[in-house]
């Protein structure tokens with residue numbers, strides 16, 4: 001694929017993650033203030049569709065724009081300060097998670113796309129994001145790891161599983177209609 005087309009794909013998924021931030025975040029009112037956000041769906045999709053390198057670049061571009069101050073995070077937040085806040089670990093998890101989702105999709109490119117999407121979405125899009133988010137939340141909010149799991153991981157698992165299902169449906173649909181757009185399986 002030409003580098004021009006790669007750049008278009010990377011920019012498209014960075015923009016998709018930003019657009020998903022327009023959906024209102026849902027505050028659960030728990031300690032630490034971590035919201036339910038649709039943006040982690042975009043992170044899963046970036047990895048699933050683009051693979052580890054381009055998927056990581058798409059999320060990296062999105063986070064770079066946030067760091068520059070663009071209000072692209074759910075609720076209209078942006079600026080370097082968010083990378084020092086309670087949700088900083090999840091933001092790092094977005095980057096690593098997209099790379100892991102993409103790496104798993106690529107490794108499973110010769111298996112059923114639905115199977116690859118579910119496995120990569122659960123491991124990269126949930127386990128990795130939570131594994132980076134929870135310890136930072138515990139540190140920043142001054143709570144134990146157990147407490148952080150109770151307020152920063154468990155309440156989000158049902159919604160995150162729904163996102164894996166949605167991302168899998170998108171991957172399945174694109175695999176049937178426009179398989180060349182799933183660069184992770186090229």
Ligand SMILES: O=C(O)CCCC[C@@H]1SC[C@@H]2NC(=O)N[C@@H]21
Nearest residue numbers: 035036037040073074087090156
């Ligand atoms: O916007 C931010 O500052 C990052 C929010 C991180 C939210 C995490 S990502 C994993 C889990 N699933 C959600 O819907 N919310 C949390």
